[in-house]
Amino acid sequence: MMNHSTEDTTSLDPDEAQGLKFKHITTRSELNHLEQANIQNGIAWMRRSRRADMLSESYVCQLHRRLFGEVWLWAGTFRRTGKNIGIDPLYIAAELRTLLDDMKYWFNNETYPPREAVIRFHHRLTAIHPFPNGNGRHARIMADALLIKLYKLPTIDWAGGHDLASMNSRRKTYIQALQAADRGDYEPLLAFAGIR
Numbered sequence: 801m802m803n804h805s806t807e808d809t810t811s812l813d814p815d816e817a818q819g820l821k822f823k824h825i826t827t828r829s830e831l832n833h834l835e836q837a838n839i840q841n842g843i844a845w846m847r848r849s850r851r852a853d854m855l856s857e858s859y860v861c862q863l864h865r866r867l868f869g870e871v872w873l874w875a876g877t878f879r880r881t882g883k884n885i886g887i888d889p890l891y892i893a894a895e896l897r898t899l900l901d902d903m904k905y906w907f908n909n910e911t912y913p914p915r916e917a918v919i920r921f922h923h924r925l926t927a928i929h930p931f932p933n934g935n936g937r938h939a940r941i942m943a944d945a946l947l948i949k950l951y952k953l954p955t956i957d958w959a960g961g962h963d964l965a966s967m968n969s970r971r972k973t974y975i976q977a978l979q980a981a982d983r984g985d986y987e988p989l990l991a992f993a994g995i996r
C-alpha cells in the first residue's frame with residue numbers, strides 16, 4: 801500500500817499511467833489532487849441523484865464512474881485481471897448480483913440495524929473488489945450513499961479525524977478490521993465505524 805507521506809513525488813508505474821486521461825500527470829501527488837477533485841464531484845452527484853435503483857450493477861458502476869471517470873478511462877468498468885485482493889474477475893458480476901440481492905433482503909426485512917447492514921455490505925464489496933482501482937473509496941461512499949438515500953441516516957465517519965488514505969494507525973485498524981471480517985468476525989469493523 802502506498803505511503804503518501806514519503807512517496808508523493810514518486811512517478812506512477814506504467815500500469816497506472818495506462819488509462820489515465822491526463823498524460824501530463826506524472827507524480828502521485830498530482831494524481832491524488834486530480835482524484836480528490838473528481839471524488840468531490842462524484843459525492844455531489846450521489847447526494848443530488850434521485851436514482852431509485854441503487855442496489856443494481858448499473859448504479860454501482862455509475863457511482864464509480866462519477867467518482868473516478870474524470871481521471872481514469874476504465875472508471876465504472878469491472879477489472880479483467882486478478883489482484884492480490886478480490887475474487888477471480890470472472891465472478892465479479894455474479895458475486896455483485898448476490899451481494900446486491902442480500903442487501904435488498906437485509907433492507908426489506910430489517911435483518912440488521914441499518915449501520916451494521918451497510919458495514920457488512922461495505923466489507924463484501926471490498927472483498928469482491930470489482931474495479932481496477934478505487935475500490936476502497938467507492939465502497940465507503942457506496943455505504944454512505946445507502947445510509948443517506950435508503951435509510952435516511954447520517955454517513956459513517958470513516959476517517960475519524962485521520963487521513964485514511966495514508967498509512968497510519970487508523971488505516972491499519974481499518975485493514976485489520978476488513979481482514980477479521982474476511983474470517984467472519986464483524987466486531988472490529990463495527991467498532992471501527994463507531995457502531996459497537
Ligand SMILES: Nc1ncnc2c1ncn2[C@@H]1O[C@H](COP(=O)(O)OP(=O)(O)OP(=O)(O)O)[C@@H](O)[C@H]1O
Nearest residue numbers: 885926927932933934935936937938965975978979
Ligand atoms: N484484506 C482485505 N480484504 C478486503 N478488502 C481489503 C483488504 N485490504 C484492503 N482492502 C480494501 O481495498 C482497498 C484498496 O483497494 P483499491 O486500491 O482498489 O481502493 P482505493 O480506493 O484506491 O484505496 P484507498 O483506500 O487506498 O484509497 C482498501 O481501501 C480496502 O477497502
Ligand SMILES: [Mg+2]
Nearest residue numbers: 933934935936
Ligand atoms: Mg488504490
